[in-house]
Amino acid sequence: MATENTAETEELSLPRSRQANERLHALIPGGAHTYAKGDDQYPENLAPVISHGRGAHVWDIDGNRYIEYGSGLRSVSLGHAHPRVIEAVRRELHRGSNFVRPSILEVEAAERFLATVPTAEMVKFTKNGSDATTAAVRLARAVTGRPRVAVCGDHPFFSVDDWFIGTTPMSAGIPAATTELTVSFPYGDLAATEELLTRHQGEIACLILEPATHTEPFPSSPLLPQPSAVRCPQSSGDPTPGYLAGLRELADRHGCVLIFDEMITGFRWSEAGAQGLYGVVPDLSTFGKALGNGFAVSALAGRRDLMEQGGLRHSGDRVFLLSTTHGAETHSLAAAMAVQTTYTKEGITARLHALGERLAAGVRDAAASMGVGDHIVVRGRASNLVFATLDENRRTSQQYRTLFLRRLLAGGVLAPSFVVSSALGDADIDRTVEVVAQACAVYRKALDAADPTPWLAGRPVKPVFRRLP
Template identity: 40%
Template sequence: MSKNEEYGEKAHLWIPAGAHTYSRTDEVFPGNAPKVIERSKGVYTWDVDGNEYIDYGMACRSVTVGYDYDRISDAAIKQIHNGNTATKASKIEIEAAEAMCNLFPWVDMVKFAKNGSTVTSAATKLARAYTGRKYIARCKEHAFFSYDDWFIGSTVMNAGVPQEIQDLTLQFNFNDIASVKALFEEYKGEIATLIMEPCDTQEPENNFLQEVGKLCKEYGVVYILDEMITGFRWDIQGACKYYGVEPDLVTFGKGMANGFSVAALGGKREIMDLGGLTPGRERVFLISTTHGAEMSSLGALVETINVYKELNVTDHIWDMGRRLVKGLNEIAKEHSLQDYFYLEGAQCSPNLVVCGKDAKPSFEYRTVFLQEMLKAGILMPYIAIAYEHTKNEIDRTLEAAEKAMKIYKDALNADVGRFIEGNIIKPVFRKYN
């Protein structure tokens, strides 16, 4: 038995689904993907059997510079030696908050946590307290906002969420301002907040983000932009800066500390301060977590911001994204597959689309292509480019893609089942296992 098999079995014995994040479970990867990772450095990762891969998953998109980037790791270790936590607010906690507020002009105050779900849920609570309203409007096309009931109740995986909670979350369509307007009219005076990502697989069109902001102001709705993925990737000041929009509240996580566990809720003082200590005001229990201001992670955050400024990290991510997108699209065109295989969305975070014979996205055919990439040592569940992806890694990836494309083309002209060597990739959000 290989170590992958051994640890894979243990994972499912001791951990529900075999991992602590559904997007890390076996079912969302081809059958020949590594079961368990032992270590990572730069943009390379090694499984427990010592197999090496160029990594494009980058730990659920949370590593934007590179695994164990020395300057950032050293900053975290320094704070560990300072005690890593404290009985009162720590010095690095204040410095990190100041750094965030200085970096983002639309952030007057900030609260830290350990994961994105905590801060998006806190944002919706804050909006309800601020407006005195109960409904939440969330973007239908955007895949994930929180593990809490307000969001999960609006998905197909709503088991355990009471119907009355499900009914409080409404949905609108991205780039469809009419759907937002109609929702605001139907529930006029009842919607506390609207939450969406500035960009997911589709970029905003016709000033959609700005137009939503105008409607939110008109109808008294708190405007939340979730920059969990776009933050520290589109620009050091996030997609809000890139697209020129200022929300009332904004949430961050993932890449903000290069893989260290930090998330943040920030925004306008008049809203954020509801969670403060203003005398005589009704108290709002905002975020209060023992490890939310863990010093090592906040040390990593401050140093990540410094690294971004000094090395122009996001410019490099865009450059490598353009190189990869151009190369993959050219390979698809060489095989006359440009209508079946393509990349969409912002090139700093491109979305890979692999279609079946009907030219519609297909998990079966996606499995074939990613399976072949794994054989060449490319781990690409999706594409999250980091600073330490260089021309060398991109070119090696394109060489592997050339071979994988040939197998994918053969599968399009035959029975795809004959090409799949393990399980078929499944989406996280589905009703049944």
């Protein structure tokens, strides 16, 4: 069995993880329950299978320990097995988790959520983000009587459901008639959005977007033209002043519903989400990821007059909003309440920003010192950092990403992104920067050779959204 220090050696070997990945692919399509967790997202034969995690560290089944970033695809923002969250869950488990009628915990969780996100008037919980965003789209179509959905094409993911997945390269099985009802607008461009609303006058039910740009290393939505080169400025991801207010005005003027997807921005931007930070109130918003610190819970929230269309206290046709057997499991709601308490009592959002700023500064300094500051680019809000890997022509490169990830893994850093959790300590950040510097030294050699292939040891990592395996 590998020792704890294996991940810090020059090369990394993961025999047990390799065997487990084969078992995963034999039984689970894609080898994971989320495509972004697939082994194709990691260098060949270097996709660790996790045994357990605590705080900001995870251990693979080969015995290697890693400093982890992007925990649970940004869902574990407090660190793994956070004591307050685990204790809240433990208290509920022996009391039962699901009943034939609502638990008192459902109203308590709703009260806590609406106190934390005061821009919303009603909330309904479910298990995953796709259910929440699709419910928001369905509600917008119902209240407006319009068929089209306008999505922000600069944001990479909204739902696993047909109205969105039909627009991606993985559109097999989705009727073209469904896909044609989804149109796109660019983030930050009010004029282009108004032109779209005018061109489809009276047809667009909603505008749905992340209120702050996700700042992916490269554009991933097929709804927008893909540039051949991406310079990856060190963008904060914040909207330009007046942009969200301008969208609010456009939605009102054209009679469509404004939906903020706060799956990522919720809690990481502020306890009340980006809408609380920027002071622009959407009609509907969706929350998830950080809400449960890894437990399955998400939320659709918004204006009472809209949300009540899915209830019993209105006189019109009923909307099938959300009805999920496990949507109100008591232990997940208890986890959400504990997360909100922790964020407000401990100032978690501010800590995430401080940690991210320290990490970003260290990585940028390390990259610059090794002569690759224009090729390894950190961008995004400090609490939600991503990195881009650029080739000798400063174009995004999956090959250079593979090289970089290999060196990080060899140094004991598991980092598909640089998204921080509050469990990280200064020593973790310092070690990460040290490993990044070592990786940058190899990166420089590959750039000088104008060919990273000798340092890949296998196929490059692949984009999540692609038509062929």
